[in-house]
Amino acid sequence: MKSSVITFPGSNCDRDMDVALNKFGFKNKMVWHNDNELPKSDLVVLPGGFSYGDYLRCGSMASKSKIIDSVIKFAKSGGLLMGICNGFQILTETELLPGALLRNKYSQFICKNVFIKINDSKNNYFKNIKKNILELHIAHNEGNFFCSSDQMKNINDNNQIAALYCNKNGEIDDKSNPNGAMNNIAGIFNKEKNILGMMPHPERMIDKYLSGDDGSVFFQNLISNLK
Numbered sequence: 001m002k003s004s005v006i007t008f009p010g011s012n013c014d015r016d017m018d019v020a021l022n023k024f025g026f027k028n029k030m031v032w033h034n035d036n037e038l039p040k041s042d043l044v045v046l047p048g049g050f051s052y053g054d055y056l057r058c059g060s061m062a063s064k065s066k067i068i069d070s071v072i073k074f075a076k077s078g079g080l081l082m083g084i085c086n087g088f089q090i091l092t093e094t095e096l097l098p099g100a101l102l103r104n105k106y107s108q109f110i111c112k113n114v115f116i117k118i119n120d121s122k123n124n125y126f127k128n129i130k131k132n133i134l135e136l137h138i139a140h141n142e143g144n145f146f147c148s149s150d151q152m153k154n155i156n157d158n159n160q161i162a163a164l165y166c167n168k169n170g171e172i173d174d175k176s177n178p179n180g181a182m183n184n185i186a187g188i189f190n191k192e193k194n195i196l197g198m199m200p201h202p203e204r205m206i207d208k209y210l211s212g213d214d215g216s217v218f219f220q221n222l223i224s225n226l227k
Contacts, residue, residue: 001025001226003043005203006071008033013048013203018025021045024219026165029133031199033065042226043080044071046087047141050202058142060087068094078123083194085140086188088197091117097190097197098155099147104140105180111139113212116123116186116200117166120159123193129221133170134214136200138178143199145188155188162187162196169207 003026007014011089014030021028021043033051038044051062062068068090075081075096083091091097104110117133147155155161157205163186167176177184179199187198205215 001042001223002029002040003045004031004038005045005047006031006033007047008049008065010050010051010053011047011086013201014203016035016203017045017047017084020219022122022208022213024154024216025159025204031067033062033067035067036070038067038070038074038142041074041079043082043222046071046083046090047082047087048085049118051086051090054142055143057093059086059093060207062086062090063093064081072096075195076162078192078194081196084201085138085143085199088199089142091195091197097188098193099188101142101199102144104144106198109139109141110143112137112178114138114200115166115168116163116174117170117172119161120189122186122194123190125162125187125196125222127221127225129217131165131196131214131217133168134202135168135205135212136202136214137204137211138200140179140199143179143181144194145185146200147182152182159190160189160191160193161185161199162189163200185217194210
């Protein structure tokens with residue numbers, strides 16, 4: 001399986017994602033934001049970080065990069081496109097995903113482990129996943145998912161909620177919501193479910209001796225579904 005990770009000025013999780021993808025069997029290529037074309041890919045990833053220093057709005061300047069036209073074309077043709085943290089913000093800025101990521105509820109940068117509950121497994125990202133509750137890492141100042149009531153109705157009608165913040169037992173409540181995200185939303189799909197945006201970082205949780213290995217569950221499952 002071939003993957004591509006897009007690097008923007010200010011990305012800081014692109015190398016982490018490269019390590020994770022290669023570890024679990026992808027042949028990954030790093031792609032510079034100023035390139036015009038994507039290499040042949042089964043998966044494209046917009047990584048976490050602070051593209052362009054988060055100026056204007058998080059992800060807004062990155063959404064105008066040269067490579068984005070090729071990324072949009074890839075996604076609209078059915079290719080798997082995943083945005084993590086800042087990548088999720090970029091996906092909303094390009095309108096490939098609905099909604100927006102607002103400043104965290106208490107206006108504080110959050111850096112900690114959280115639990116998420118997989119809400120929909122009828123897709124290539126979570127189909128056949130061995131664990132329904134994953135412990136992953138978050139590190140963001142703007143992870144508070146928000147959308148209009150009409151957008152939320154469409155998201156619910158199309159079962160586009162990918163994952164929800166929860167406690168270690170899978171209970172979804174205000175206490176387990178780290179940033180004030182609407183309905184505890186940690187990640188969403190587009191209607192076709194080939195595009196995934198998610199605030200938590202699976203690439204930071206691939207070694208039980210350093211951080212945790214629930215991210216390994218995610219990547220092992222993903223490549224298994226694509227084979």
